[in-house]
Amino acid sequence: MAAIADALGVAPPAARSGPRSHPLRRLLRRPAAAAGLVMIVSFVALALLAPLVSPYDPLATSWTAVRKAPSAAHWFGTDEIGRDVLSRVIWGARASLLAGVVSVLISLTIGVPIGLLAGYAGGKVDVLISRLTDAVLACPFLILAIALAAFLGPSLTNAMVAIGVSATPVFIRLTRGQTLAIKAEEFVLAARAIGNPPWRVALAHVLPNVVPALVVQGTLAIAAAVIAEASLSFLGLGQQPPAPSWGSMLNTAKNYIDNAPWMAIWPGLWIFVLVLSFNLVGDGLRDALDPRHV
């Protein structure tokens, strides 16, 4: 129970983790966050080692093994054209992890400089950027991603761009807010007083202090991006068949739910576990990096 409480941030602030201990150590002291981290590392390892660990070629069809229930030969069963579900699920981890990480990197690359500029420059620049951010935020995240992916054309790359762009305003807002708060701190005033140019104050003094908040938000955003990529693939806007992806596997599985339920159970369960792991680590990081947050 204490483990869950720790990870969920409902336990009282742990006295055993002093503010001076290393953030990673503080994170690992929270069992659920540590478990999430172990799961993520396992997923990454599986994705990287997919050619070695998957029992079959994920694209190899077999007309003699169509929609076979899980067995010793096929642990997760086979799909509608006799492909091994376990192998496809393992290879599918590549698309999901890649989409999760790359789309958040896109959001960070666009969002952080713009947010920093808005927060640091202030005035008209800030007003303009803030209004633009409001405009993008007014379009529901997934609907905007669907629209972007539709106009860009269906592919995994375009799905990542669509998700990354749609998630950017959150990072602009966060960076702007943090910058505004840090800008008023004394050490920043001091850095300005000794004649540092504004760009150096922003990059060398303000930005490093925004990083912890970005790490937390970034981790939680990966969770959201993994679900978004699965959603786009489910709608046919992500990874294109026959390449394996969890979302597109679920799309096909939906049609065979009455006679081959294993086709739907496994890809969804893997999405759930991966997303849960990122959420656990994100929540744990928030508690570890921000001692004020309870």
Added chain:
Amino acid sequence: MFAYVVRRVAQIVPTLVFVSMLIFGLQQLLPGDPAVVLAGEERDPNVVAYLHKKLHLDEPLPARYLYWIDGVAHGDLGESLRLQKPVLSLILEKLPVTLELAFLAMLIALAIGIPAGIVSAVRRDTAWDYAANVVALWGLSTPNFWLGIMLILLFSVTLGWLPASGFVSPLENLKANLAALVMPAFVLGNAIAAVLMRHTRSAMLQVLSSDYVRTARAKGLPERGVILKHALRNALIPVITLGALELGTLLSGAVLTEQVFTIPGFGKLIVDAVFNRDYAVVQGVVLFTATAYITLNLIADIAYVIVNPQIRFH
């Protein structure tokens, strides 16, 4: 108060202008000549020529935007090439279905999220609190289309209790309508219940430690009354406002939920439009959703100020 409302309304004007520019700009992402792409598979030269003229493709971009926004301001969101119908009438036709689904989903989310939030705040650090938090984490981590498929597997395929798909109008047969919507509404409400639970929990924790609650307790009021009458009333204000902003989640979620359960609503409209490369419909749906979101946001803000006049001075 009046001045606040005027200022707040004036603030949304630039946002709406930027939203319209953004959505107009989507068209520019299409590779090549938009008229050729929009004309569909056949690429009928007559259709291409017609679209060229209709979209003013021979004129510069800013002029094209002005033509487009002028149409939008007059309720013309373009025309669906596939269905040969105005986009606005398609949206208005499909909207009631999604609104009913969203309403039921919100009811389910409130029924789960708020009691769970209260219990987990009042019984802080007990098994109840952990259980509620685990449920919230589950709600936030489950892809709703997968949850939908799993519910179909359980309640339709295995138990045979509920229909797996389809939609019946409530005016035709209310019972069949609710039977068709209960699973999708639960799927959609699930994630929002998790968000509401977290908001309720933190708002309740804050209120429970305030002076007036301590006073109420010191007066000897029964704990039940203190929590439900005194604490909950104040804690719910931010929760309801934040809940209103979950509209975006509801609409995003409806896209997938309607796809899984084959419900002919707003979400199915955009997905079908995407598959049929009916770009005007895609643009129209995004514009409509964004405008609805901005309007609701405005109403929530104003309602918040009416309930809590202190806000105005900040």
